[in-house]
Amino acid sequence: MSGPKTASSRTPTKRILTELTAFSSAHSPSSPHPNILSLVPLPSNLLSLRCILSGHTLPPTSGYTTGRWLLSIQVPPQYPNQPPTITFVTKICHANVKWETGEICLDVLKENWTPVLGVVGALESVVRLLGEPGVDSPLNVEMGALLRQGDTIGARGLVGYWCGEERFEGHLDEEEEGGSNREEVRGRGKR
Amino acid sequence: MDRASKDDAFEVTDSTDWLDTPMKSLAGVDAALRCQVCRDFYSTPMITSCSHTFCSLCIRRSLNNDGKCPACRSPEQEMKLRNNNAMEDLVEAFKRGRADILAFARIPAIPVAPTRKRSLEQAEEDVEDSSPKRRRSGRTKSSSQTKSSQKATVVADSDGDSDYSPEDGTVECPICQRRVKETGINKHIDDGCPDELQAFPHITKPGSSRTGSGYAKSSIQLPEKAIKRPERLPQLNYSTTKDNVLKKKLTDAGLSAGGNRQLLEKRYKEWITLWNANCDATKPKSKGELKRELEIWERTQGGRATASSSTQMGAIIRDKEFDRDAWSGKHNDDFKQLIANAKRKAQAKKSENTSSANTPAESAGTATPDVAPTTPDVVIGDNGNDDPILIEDTPEKPASQKRFFDESNSDPPPSSQYQSKLGVLDKDAGLASDITTIRSVQP
Ligand SMILES: [Zn+2]
Numbered sequence: 001m002s003g004p005k006t007a008s009s010r011t012p013t014k015r016i017l018t019e020l021t022a023f024s025s026a027h028s029p030s031s032p033h034p035n036i037l038s039l040v041p042l043p044s045n046l047l048s049l050r051c052i053l054s055g056h057t058l059p060p061t062s063g064y065t066t067g068r069w070l071l072s073i074q075v076p077p078q079y080p081n082q083p084p085t086i087t088f089v090t091k092i093c094h095a096n097v098k099w100e101t102g103e104i105c106l107d108v109l110k111e112n113w114t115p116v117l118g119v120v121g122a123l124e125s126v127v128r129l130l131g132e133p134g135v136d137s138p139l140n141v142e143m144g145a146l147l148r149q150g151d152t153i154g155a156r157g158l159v160g161y162w163c164g165e166e167r168f169e170g171h172l173d174e175e176e177e178g179g180s181n182r183e184e185v186r187g188r189g190k191r
Numbered sequence: 192m193d194r195a196s197k198d199d200a201f202e203v204t205d206s207t208d209w210l211d212t213p214m215k216s217l218a219g220v221d222a223a224l225r226c227q228v229c230r231d232f233y234s235t236p237m238i239t240s241c242s243h244t245f246c247s248l249c250i251r252r253s254l255n256n257d258g259k260c261p262a263c264r265s266p267e268q269e270m271k272l273r274n275n276n277a278m279e280d281l282v283e284a285f286k287r288g289r290a291d292i293l294a295f296a297r298i299p300a301i302p303v304a305p306t307r308k309r310s311l312e313q314a315e316e317d318v319e320d321s322s323p324k325r326r327r328s329g330r331t332k333s334s335s336q337t338k339s340s341q342k343a344t345v346v347a348d349s350d351g352d353s354d355y356s357p358e359d360g361t362v363e364c365p366i367c368q369r370r371v372k373e374t375g376i377n378k379h380i381d382d383g384c385p386d387e388l389q390a391f392p393h394i395t396k397p398g399s400s401r402t403g404s405g406y407a408k409s410s411i412q413l414p415e416k417a418i419k420r421p422e423r424l425p426q427l428n429y430s431t432t433k434d435n436v437l438k439k440k441l442t443d444a445g446l447s448a449g450g451n452r453q454l455l456e457k458r459y460k461e462w463i464t465l466w467n468a469n470c471d472a473t474k475p476k477s478k479g480e481l482k483r484e485l486e487i488w489e490r491t492q493g494g495r496a497t498a499s500s501s502t503q504m505g506a507i508i509r510d511k512e513f514d515r516d517a518w519s520g521k522h523n524d525d526f527k528q529l530i531a532n533a534k535r536k537a538q539a540k541k542s543e544n545t546s547s548a549n550t551p552a553e554s555a556g557t558a559t560p561d562v563a564p565t566t567p568d569v570v571i572g573d574n575g576n577d578d579p580i581l582i583e584d585t586p587e588k589p590a591s592q593k594r595f596f597d598e599s600n601s602d603p604p605p606s607s608q609y610q611s612k613l614g615v616l617d618k619d620a621g622l623a624s625d626i627t628t629i630r631s632v633q634p
């Protein structure tokens with residue numbers, strides 16, 4: 001009979017693995033996370049992940065619908081009590097993302113983080129942020145200024161332009177065969 | 192079943208296991224029995240004053256970190272935590288049955304040729320005509336046949352049993368129609384059909400051992416009361432605790448007093464967390480076990496790992512100099528095994544999807560760690576290939592993507608654009624002033 005759970009079952013690696021398993025099991029045409037196209041760890045380090053986000057479900061007015069971005073996720077040893085660090089590797093034009101580094105300014109990734117969120121939840125928050133930029137303390141000053149002035153057409157044009165220019169067209173290898181197939185399956189569902 | 196006992200530290204199960212079975216609704220049950228912090232089944236569940244439940248260790252660590260409930264972020268204190276015993280019983284009961292139910296659920300829906308078991312079931316069916324439970328889908332029915340005839344018997348017994356006449360030495364009392372031991376029937380009638388348990392031998396008739404043990408359990412569990420628990424350790428006020436006092440506390444507890452002040456504090460804090468969480472447990476662990484857990488923590492989450500904060504971490508990993516060998520070495524313990532298990536699990540799922548002829552024995556086997564993995568082992572710290580990204584060469588992008596003002600046909604006219612934008616912005620109270628600005632721009 002199984003004894004009480006040991007502390008070793010509560011390492012960040014274990015929890016990430018559980019999240020990844022749940023994510024890939026729920027991954028289907030009717031996935032609850034339509035914007036997260038793939039999420040895979042580096043083969044040598046489970047706490048260092050890569051992810052592809054798509055903007056196709058965002059409102060057209062956001063300008064991000066054609067976007068496809070590669071992101072990097074670093075999971076700290078204190079996870080899930082400390083948030084993962086998520087950055088855009090693909091350049092993105094957004095008031096709350098630093099153009100040069102891809103750093104994201106989002107409360108739930110910082111002071112409002114909660115262990116309940118998890119990596120997938122955090123990524124969904126990032127997708128939501130794309131549709132709902134905050135202009136209070138923008139990391140991208142120009143975008144912040146455009147939005148502040150109410151120049152949504154200008155902002156949207158800029159966003160759309162860079163979504164096309166920088167669009168990440170690659171795929172994430174899922175470590176072995178099956179992976180690319182799955183990517184193709186998903187590709188069919190996309191428009 | 193063997194797998195029930197395999198629910199150890201390295202078995203990764205999750206609620207989505209049910210999604211590819213006919214018992215999809217069990218995913219919700221499974222998920223409700225898991226802690227949202229560790230995503231595992233509750234271990235020593237504790238309820239907060241805001242009525243959220245977490246594992247003792249998870250919530251204590253979390254409160255140590257920011258003093259808030261992870262689910263609703265309301266302030267919470269460790270001393271307010273209370274054991275959620277009902278949840279603990281539920282979890283333990285579900286865990287015991289989970290592997291069996293899952294194996295049962297995963298039996299493919301292929302028609303089974305009539306067997307000895309089948310005829311046995313047929314015989315029962317004749318006796319008790321058609322109760323609602325018999326009219327199940329062909330799928331479930333064939334499963335129950337292959338699984339065990341015993342299960343079918345249990346189900347059958349719980350339905351109509353008025354004309355059930357087992358060969359267990361009982362007869363039906365002509366007055367109260369209850370089944371009574373043949374040898375005791377005269378006394379039973381003489382006593383005026385008493386309601387004592389002796390008068391209900393039908394609860395022990397073959398196949399209904401479930402009900403029987405249920406009665407037995409509740410009567411045994413009645414005197415269950417206070418569990419003898421170790422004394423909790425008080426939190427230290429670290430700002431007023433001198434180095435030598437802290438070191439003495441560590442040595443007194445039999446722990447290492449090595450490392451800098453920050454490390455000592457973290458170590459002692461984690462020790463208190465482990466210790467106090469253990470005090471909540473129904474079956475507290477030995478001090479030696481707790482020490483081993485502290486060592487694991489020190490390697491994976493504490494010790495030097497704490498030196499790099501989450502923000503520094505990004506920098507470290509972006510840096511080409513990043514020592515991946517050391518990094519993965521630190522996580523090596525669980526890592527290999529976790530990966531291997533996950534692969535095995537993925538493999539099992541894959542083969543389940545491709546071949547429906549998979550037997551439960553096979554799928555159970557794939558989840559057993561001592562079976563040789565079908566995929567090559569992951570080599571930790573191999574510098575050869577750690578870039579998994581295949582960037583397909585796409586020299587030419589569609590022209591439409593390059594247009595600066597790429598408007599899609601479905602775009603609404605500018606005025607309604609603002610409207611929908613307002614809807615979005617409304618969610619953020621801090622943007623109220625900007626909303627008025629946007630409005631005033633309109634002609
Ligand atoms: Zn937990």
Ligand SMILES: [Zn+2]
Pocket residue numbers: 239241242243260261262263264265
């Ligand atoms: Zn709460």
Ligand SMILES: [Zn+2]
Pocket residue numbers: 364365366367368369379380383384385
């Ligand atoms: Zn009677």
